[in-house]
Amino acid sequence: MFRLEVRVSTPAWFNLALPLLAIAATLVLCSGLIALAGAGVIEAYGVMFTASLGDSYAITETMVRAAPMIFTGLAVAVAFRAKFWNIGAEGQLLAGAVASCFVGAIPMSGPLAMLLMAVAGAAAGAAVALAPATLRVKFKVDDVVSSLLLNSVIYYALMALIEGPWKDSFSGYPISPPIEDSANFPVLLEGTRLHLGVVVALLAAPLIWFLIVRTTLGFRIRVTGENPEAARYGGIHVERVLISTALLSGALAGLAGVGEVGGVHFQVMSDISPGYGYSGIVVAMLARLNPLGVVPAAIFLAAVMTGAEAMSRATGVPAFLSDVIQGTALLAMLVALLFTAYRIRRVGVAR
Amino acid sequence: MPALLIEMRGITKSFGAVKANEAVDLSVAPGEILGLLGENGAGKTTLMNVLFGAYAPDAGEILIQGQPVRISSSADALAAGIGMVHQHFHLAPRLTVLENLLIGISGRSGRIDRAGGLGRLAEIGRQHGLTLDPDLPVSALSVGEQQRLEIVKALFRGAKLLILDEPTAVLAPTEVDGLFSALRSMAAQGLGIIFISHKLNEVRALTHRCTVLRHGRVAGRVDDPANTTSAAMAQLMCGHEIVPPARGASTPGGAVLTLDGISTSRHSGTALRDVSLAVRAGEILGIAGVSGNGQRALAEVISGVRVPDAGQMTIAGQKVSRYSPREVQALGLGRIPEDRMTTGLVTNLPLADSMVLPRIGTAAFSSRGLLKPDAIRAFAEAQIKAYDIRCPGPMTRAGALSGGNLQKALLARELAFDPKVLIVSQPTRGLDIGAARFIHEKFLDMRAKGCGIIVIGEDLEELLVLCDRIAVMYEGRIAGTLDSADATVARLGLMMTGAEGHS
Numbered sequence: 001m002f003r004l005e006v007r008v009s010t011p012a013w014f015n016l017a018l019p020l021l022a023i024a025a026t027l028v029l030c031s032g033l034i035a036l037a038g039a040g041v042i043e044a045y046g047v048m049f050t051a052s053l054g055d056s057y058a059i060t061e062t063m064v065r066a067a068p069m070i071f072t073g074l075a076v077a078v079a080f081r082a083k084f085w086n087i088g089a090e091g092q093l094l095a096g097a098v099a100s101c102f103v104g105a106i107p108m109s110g111p112l113a114m115l116l117m118a119v120a121g122a123a124a125g126a127a128v129a130l131a132p133a134t135l136r137v138k139f140k141v142d143d144v145v146s147s148l149l150l151n152s153v154i155y156y157a158l159m160a161l162i163e164g165p166w167k168d169s170f171s172g173y174p175i176s177p178p179i180e181d182s183a184n185f186p187v188l189l190e191g192t193r194l195h196l197g198v199v200v201a202l203l204a205a206p207l208i209w210f211l212i213v214r215t216t217l218g219f220r221i222r223v224t225g226e227n228p229e230a231a232r233y234g235g236i237h238v239e240r241v242l243i244s245t246a247l248l249s250g251a252l253a254g255l256a257g258v259g260e261v262g263g264v265h266f267q268v269m270s271d272i273s274p275g276y277g278y279s280g281i282v283v284a285m286l287a288r289l290n291p292l293g294v295v296p297a298a299i300f301l302a303a304v305m306t307g308a309e310a311m312s313r314a315t316g317v318p319a320f321l322s323d324v325i326q327g328t329a330l331l332a333m334l335v336a337l338l339f340t341a342y343r344i345r346r347v348g349v350a351r
Numbered sequence: 352m353p354a355l356l357i358e359m360r361g362i363t364k365s366f367g368a369v370k371a372n373e374a375v376d377l378s379v380a381p382g383e384i385l386g387l388l389g390e391n392g393a394g395k396t397t398l399m400n401v402l403f404g405a406y407a408p409d410a411g412e413i414l415i416q417g418q419p420v421r422i423s424s425s426a427d428a429l430a431a432g433i434g435m436v437h438q439h440f441h442l443a444p445r446l447t448v449l450e451n452l453l454i455g456i457s458g459r460s461g462r463i464d465r466a467g468g469l470g471r472l473a474e475i476g477r478q479h480g481l482t483l484d485p486d487l488p489v490s491a492l493s494v495g496e497q498q499r500l501e502i503v504k505a506l507f508r509g510a511k512l513l514i515l516d517e518p519t520a521v522l523a524p525t526e527v528d529g530l531f532s533a534l535r536s537m538a539a540q541g542l543g544i545i546f547i548s549h550k551l552n553e554v555r556a557l558t559h560r561c562t563v564l565r566h567g568r569v570a571g572r573v574d575d576p577a578n579t580t581s582a583a584m585a586q587l588m589c590g591h592e593i594v595p596p597a598r599g600a601s602t603p604g605g606a607v608l609t610l611d612g613i614s615t616s617r618h619s620g621t622a623l624r625d626v627s628l629a630v631r632a633g634e635i636l637g638i639a640g641v642s643g644n645g646q647r648a649l650a651e652v653i654s655g656v657r658v659p660d661a662g663q664m665t666i667a668g669q670k671v672s673r674y675s676p677r678e679v680q681a682l683g684l685g686r687i688p689e690d691r692m693t694t695g696l697v698t699n700l701p702l703a704d705s706m707v708l709p710r711i712g713t714a715a716f717s718s719r720g721l722l723k724p725d726a727i728r729a730f731a732e733a734q735i736k737a738y739d740i741r742c743p744g745p746m747t748r749a750g751a752l753s754g755g756n757l758q759k760a761l762l763a764r765e766l767a768f769d770p771k772v773l774i775v776s777q778p779t780r781g782l783d784i785g786a787a788r789f790i791h792e793k794f795l796d797m798r799a800k801g802c803g804i805i806v807i808g809e810d811l812e813e814l815l816v817l818c819d820r821i822a823v824m825y826e827g828r829i830a831g832t833l834d835s836a837d838a839t840v841a842r843l844g845l846m847m848t849g850a851e852g853h854s
Contacts, residue, residue: 005406214724216717223708227697233656233688234708235677345407 004342014340019286019293022332023300029332030325039315051310052303060192064264066295066302067201068093068273071256072280073287073294074208075125079249080289081212083225084136084242086129088147089253090277091154095128096121096254098158100261101268104179113183114196118258125254126247128154133246137239151277159270168267176268185263195263202295204252209291211248221245253277274305282330288337301326354417356381356543357402357433357512362411364397371397372408373567379512379543384534386554386576387547389564390588390783391753392741395547398564399514403435404428434505435514438521438781440497442489448472448500449485452507468507475506479536480529493643495526502533512543519553520781523641523809524844531557549783551581552812563587585784596792598817599799604632606665607683607803608772613652613662621645623652623659624827630772630803635794637818637835638807641847645827646776646807647689653774653805654686655679667771680709685770689777689807691757698750702742703731705749706764734763755786762793773797776807791817811840825849 031041052062072089079086086092100121104113131150135141162174169177185195212218223231224241232238260272279301286300287293308322358378364371372394379385389395400406402413404422412419415431422428428435442451453468469485476482481499489497498518505513515534519527534544534557548554554561554576561573563584571587573579586592606629615623623645630636640646651657652664658674665671666682680686688695696705707716707727716727731745738759742752749757758778765773778794779787794804794817808814814821815835822832823846830846 214722216711216720216722219704219711219717219722222700223697223704226699227693229694230697230705230708233654233676233686233694235675235680235712236708 004338005345007341007343010340015288015290015293018336018339019288019297019333022286022329022336025332025336026325026329029328030321033321033324034315034317037315037317037321039317044311044315044317047311047314048304048307052307057192058306060189060194062299062302062306063198064193064195065305066298067198067259067263068256068276069279069283069298069301070201070205070294071252071259072277073283073298074204074280074291075249075252075256076280076284077287077289077291077294078208078212078221078252079129079245080284081225082221082242082245083228084133084245084249085144086132086147086246086249086253087144087281088129088132088150088277089249089256089280090273090275091147091151092125092128092250092253093257093260093273093277094151094154094158095124096257097261097268097272098161098176098257099124099254100258101176101179104183104261104266105177107180107182110182113180114185114262117179117183117262118255121254121258121261122251123254125252125257126250129246129250129253130243133243137242155270158268162268162270174270178267179261183262184266185259193264195259197259197263200255201259204255205291205295208252212291217241217244253280256280279326282326282333285330285333285337301329354381355379355414356383356416358414358417359398359402360412360414362398362401362408362413364401364406364408370567372401374411375564375567375569377562377569379545381511381541381543382538383560384538384544384546384558386558386561386573387545387564388549388551388554388561388584388588389570390785391755391781393564393588393783394567395564396516397567399435399516399545399547402428403433403514429508429510432509432511433514434502434508434510434512436498436501436505436516436518438516440501442497442500444490445488447486447488448483448492451489451500452504456508471507472503475503478540479506479533481506481533494521495523495529498522498530499533506537510542512545513537514545514547516547517549517781518546519548519550524811525641527553549781549787551584551784554584555579555581565590588783589785596788596795596816598635598795598819601633601798601819603634603803603819604801605668606630607632607667608653608805609663609665610652611663611665613659613664615648615652615657615659621648621827623648626662626827626829628822628829628832630805632771632801632803633798634820635798635804635806635818637814637821638805638824639809639811639814639821639843639847640824640830642809644824644847646824648827649824650689650774650776650807653679653684654688655684676709677712683771685765685768685773687758687761687765687773687775687778689780691754691761692750695761696749696757699748701746702735702740702749702752702760703727703745706731706734706745706760709764710768730767734760734767738763754781755783758782758786758790762790766793766797769800770797770802773802773804774807775804777810778806778808779810779813787813811843814843815840823847 034041034044052058072093075089076086100117103117103120132143132146135146136143162176166176168175185197188194220236220241224236224238228238256276261268265272283294283297283301286297304325305322308319311317312319355378360376362372362375375398387395401408404424404427407423413422420431422431449468452472453463472485481503483500518530538544546558558576561576563570565588573584608630610626610628613623613626621644638646652659655674655676655678666679666684669682671679692698707730711717716723728745735745740756740759742756778790798804806817815838818835820832820834821838823830823843830849
């Protein structure tokens with residue numbers, strides 16, 4: 001017989017072992033679905049791997065996909081550290097995309113345009129995140145619900161824009177006019193889509209790590225998240241910390257949208273984000289809210305997404321498997337987190 | 352001699368390298384009240400968790416009425432007739448008393464036997480004087496009543512052995528008498544009771560026999576607690592003699608904390624009504640009173656988390672204007688909170704973080720928004736050493752420390768910055784004799800250095816030992832203030848009920 005027993009302390013290697021365990025469990029669980037779809041499990045995962053990480057081009061494609069999830073993952077990790085439950089990274093990303101696209105369409109010098117796009121996108125994301133945070137601080141409105149529902153509001157506002165006043169007059173499709181060519185983010189490797197925004201995302205992770213671990217704001221975020229009462233008695237202005245966290249989180253999610261506009265799509269359309277904001281939650285959880293862990297976690301999910309399409313073409317397994325893997329990974333990680341607080345003990349039979 | 356109700360033989364339980372229990376034997380006969388004594392970390396809680404099925408022992412066996420049993424969950428323990436009243440209650444606050452009793456024991460048909468439940472509740476109430484209104488929600492009960500409900504719950508499920516983990520720590524003196532008479536009545540009917548407490552006078556008054564643990568082993572047994580001195584028992588617990596600290600004479604200086612006509616709105620709990628008091632440098636002022644008479648509001652105002660509606664407060668001669676924790680702290684206030692875990696420390700973060708929390712924005716621990724990790728670590732390490740805080744290091748999760756060590760950590764973090772005034776609530780609640788003694792010594796040291804200390808407490812004997820003057824709070828007012836030379840437990844007790852006004 002087995003039972004759970006409360007742990008007194010959690011070994012440090014768990015931080016690495018748990019996500020790996022969760023990913024392994026996910027792949028095992030999802031292999032049943034692959035078999036059900038009539039494909040070989042090894043073959044399917046093999047195609048997935050080669051198509052996402054097998055050669056340098058595949059790797060650049062995976063990195064391009066990972067970039068927005070690094071930003072949304074950081075956004076969620078920062079917010080969850082303060083126990084500001086920001087489920088709204090998707091809407092903040094879209095807001096960032098719209099704002100940067102507006103700015104990018106204004107003729108000006110390239111570097112200035114890119115800078116202003118980033119500023120505008122971050123500001124738009126922050127503004128969207130400010131709404132649920134203010135509602136929570138002032139009126140105790142549940143931030144999970146308000147930030148989640150705001151995603152739909154932003155999405156349909158975006159649709160209304162590109163179906164209506166902002167519709168591209170050239171193509172006639174429901175897409176926005178493109179940004180100026182000079183505002184397109186430079187490609188770093190000839191023949192790939194690896195753009196400047198990917199590097200910025202990779203640099204953002206250690207910066208956010210530094211902010212959380214080494215600054216007084218980070219200290220206040222951590223303490224507020226773990227025990228707001230002790231924080232308040234300790235002279236921390238809890239409401240102010242929550243608002244700052246929301247602004248930072250929203251800005252990061254907004255930057256995810258900036259990267260997609262400036263580096264990948266160069267305009268805004270309804271499917272500019274295949275749920276990168278929601279994937280950010282999976283990324284942050286897999287990373288155990290550690291900003292440095294966000295990078296490998298985002299690369300893993302990006303590899304699954306890129307790989308799933310190739311796998312679908314090669315084996316006929318629907319590409320939706322990538323969504324299943326994401327969802328299973330989140331659940332597996334939540335189960336794995338149980339082991340940080342409990343351990344399984346075999347109960348011997350008493351003599 | 353009746354068969355033993357319960358017997359634990361050779362129980363050993365380790366956590367990593369730490370042996371929490373080593374070859375512990377313990378037994379309770381029907382009708383017997385056994386005192387289980389030991390300092391914090393001596394292994395009392397681990398032993399009871401083994402008995403109640405929360406931990407599996409590494410070695411040893413448990414016998415109930417002579418039969419070996421295996422208890423691997425609290426459900427097993429309940430089925431075996433073991434009931435436990437934890438320090439932190441396990442009740443559903445929004446459900447009524449009766450509903451809480453019936454949780455988990457609906458009949459096989461899935462129906463709830465409300466009438467039967469009411470009958471049993473009334474019967475238990477009559478037998479032991481444990482009356483409760485079945486239809487009140489638990490959130491409306493006082494702490495004492497919630498504890499009563501936990502006891503009734505255990506009896507309701509047919510407990511033959513009742514374990515109480517420091518039950519008196521949360522009770523006012525008058526409530527303790529009621530609890531004791533109920534426990535005696537239960538024992539008279541053949542129930543076995545294990546009573547865990549640090550308060551030796553209570554143990555001596557209530558128990559028939561005691562088992563004393565030290566460092567996870569049985570340090571000794573006391574067969575006749577009523578005729579054994581507290582000092583002898585304390586020596587068994589600590590392994591050495593304990594001498595209470597002597598409060599020497601002091602000449603108080605000027606007032607370092609004054610409250611003048613402070614009143615608060617009835618926001619939560621009892622409001623303050625026109626409270627005026629002064630604490631002088633080098634003086635310890637006690638605030639006595641049955642809990643719920645405004646002590647919390649008083650502590651909140653002084654700590655700067657509640658703005659009074661009327662009145663004025665000064666700290667070290669400076670008028671407090673904004674009533675923020677940062678302001679009062681900057682004026683020289685240190686604070687040891689009543690509830691270490693909720694308003695003092697951050698249990699999930701490293702101990703070092705909790706130790707620098709109130710001063711993280713000062714030049715000692717940060718500059719221009721950047722933390723000074725080395726300074727933080729060095730500060731925590733120095734305090735751990737200076738106060739003999741038992742933990743693996745400054746990066747240990749604060750929640751892993753025992754209550755006594757946490758209290759030392761809080762004390763260290765406040766005293767390191769030489770506060771002019773110290774406000775302390777229930778300074779030794781839940782602490783063992785050694786730790787309590789240490790805390791008292793530190794207060795007396797601070798007093799000698801000219802710090803003004805205000806101690807809010809319910810333990811009158813502690814206040815009498817520690818304080819120069821004692822003010823009694825009753826219904827949000829200061830009912831009177833006595834020099835401790837003139838004060839006795841009886842007189843203070845009378846003032847606490849509002850019977851005598853004095854000033």
